Amino acid sequence: MKDEIFCHLSFSSFIFPPLWMAGWTDLGNIWTTFKELDIRPIADEAERPLVLAFVGAAGCGKSTLIAALRHDPRAREKVIAPTIEADLDAAARLDAADLIVLMLDATRADFSAEAHLFAEWRGAGRNVVVLYNKMDAAQDANVVSATMTPWAGARVAFGSAVDPESLAHSFVPRVMDALKESRVSLARHYPLFRLAVARELISDTSFANASYALGTGFAEIVPVLDIPFNVADMIILTKNQALMAYKLGLALGLPTRWQAHVAELGSVVGAGFLWRQIARQLVGLIPVWGIVPKVAVAYAGTYAVGEAIVYWYQTGHKMTGRGMRELYADALARGKQIAQEIVARAPKPSLPQVTLPSLPRPSLPKLPAPRAKNVCAQCGKQNARAAKFCAYCAAELNF
Numbered sequence: 001m002k003d004e005i006f007c008h009l010s011f012s013s014f015i016f017p018p019l020w021m022a023g024w025t026d027l028g029n030i031w032t033t034f035k036e037l038d039i040r041p042i043a044d045e046a047e048r049p050l051v052l053a054f055v056g057a058a059g060c061g062k063s064t065l066i067a068a069l070r071h072d073p074r075a076r077e078k079v080i081a082p083t084i085e086a087d088l089d090a091a092a093r094l095d096a097a098d099l100i101v102l103m104l105d106a107t108r109a110d111f112s113a114e115a116h117l118f119a120e121w122r123g124a125g126r127n128v129v130v131l132y133n134k135m136d137a138a139q140d141a142n143v144v145s146a147t148m149t150p151w152a153g154a155r156v157a158f159g160s161a162v163d164p165e166s167l168a169h170s171f172v173p174r175v176m177d178a179l180k181e182s183r184v185s186l187a188r189h190y191p192l193f194r195l196a197v198a199r200e201l202i203s204d205t206s207f208a209n210a211s212y213a214l215g216t217g218f219a220e221i222v223p224v225l226d227i228p229f230n231v232a233d234m235i236i237l238t239k240n241q242a243l244m245a246y247k248l249g250l251a252l253g254l255p256t257r258w259q260a261h262v263a264e265l266g267s268v269v270g271a272g273f274l275w276r277q278i279a280r281q282l283v284g285l286i287p288v289w290g291i292v293p294k295v296a297v298a299y300a301g302t303y304a305v306g307e308a309i310v311y312w313y314q315t316g317h318k319m320t321g322r323g324m325r326e327l328y329a330d331a332l333a334r335g336k337q338i339a340q341e342i343v344a345r346a347p348k349p350s351l352p353q354v355t356l357p358s359l360p361r362p363s364l365p366k367l368p369a370p371r372a373k374n375v376c377a378q379c380g381k382q383n384a385r386a387a388k389f390c391a392y393c394a395a396e397l398n399f
Contacts (some may be wrong), residue, residue: 037239039243042184042250046256050082050185050189052081052099053068053094053101055091055100055102056105060104061103061133061134061161062103064162065103065167066083068162069081069193083320088117093366094126098182099127099128101128102121102130104130105133106138107134107137108142109146115150119150129154129175131156131159132156132157133159136160136163136166139284157175159171167192167272168192168196175193183201184198184201188253193250195310195314198306199310201251202248202303202306203303206299206306206335207299209237210296210299210342211234212240213298213299214339223314241305247267248309248310268309291343295338296335299334300331301328301337304331307331376395379393379395
């Protein structure tokens, strides 16, 4: 029923929350939240030139690989990115490189010169990825395997510079691992990495939101804490989605100004979907419904927002309402699996131990001890307690 209500929200109600949402107006929408964030460090890091150096023997495919990295298939243009292209005899001048890609022609069998350079770079602590290029032309995989000893422990990739799919399978993940702190800049400057970086950003943010929902969910089931996490959930999850959307825009080549992201991505995600997703989050905020639904919703909503942006980048069109519903349903099913896994691994909460202060024992007034029975020693008869002589034999009582 809540989903049906949110389905009919207009864009104006997204920008200006209706009266029945009084108390939530501080949230605004994803872009209002976005304006409150300090995005300058993110933009600066994305814009920082990332220099890749491609080193190898003549004819190993350096120029072909550089062209493949720079080509944006959607825009049908090449992105100008700083690169260094050097033969083996000129490889010493690489101080400005953030990453060295040592390219090997997989159809050759002797890489002694390359091995010497690699040993020098490794001794100097340089960041290096080794790429066996032209794997599509290699005649014998055993010959390639026999040449791998010098690169033991290094990041080694295999592929073909003329086949983007082969590069995406092996080369792209290893470069992203080597430049994990600069992945947004990597994607922004080299379009070959854009989809992989975007998917990693979506996965990381979705898991982060799921983990946050798990933590607040555990806190909600401890009644003594009595913390209003529902408001915090809305703020934190929306903030994380806003940052993800901005990073995705930077990685996919949009301008650094956040207003451009509103124009390009606002209609892509769809205001109605965002509010429907928030409504589902509210259901998860009720402790009695359980933690797993809440975690699954936090994951699925974030994942669907990110994938809608990637779909627009790949196709140039925003996803239809039906497509969004199907995407969310798939994401929710995946979110439930992830939620069950992390809930099972998470330490279970326990009620806080309350230690009461020790109190002094109350002191009661002392009562006089009851007198013993007044029994005559001579006749054995019991007399009144106050009697001094036995009423039966007149003997003196010794009480």
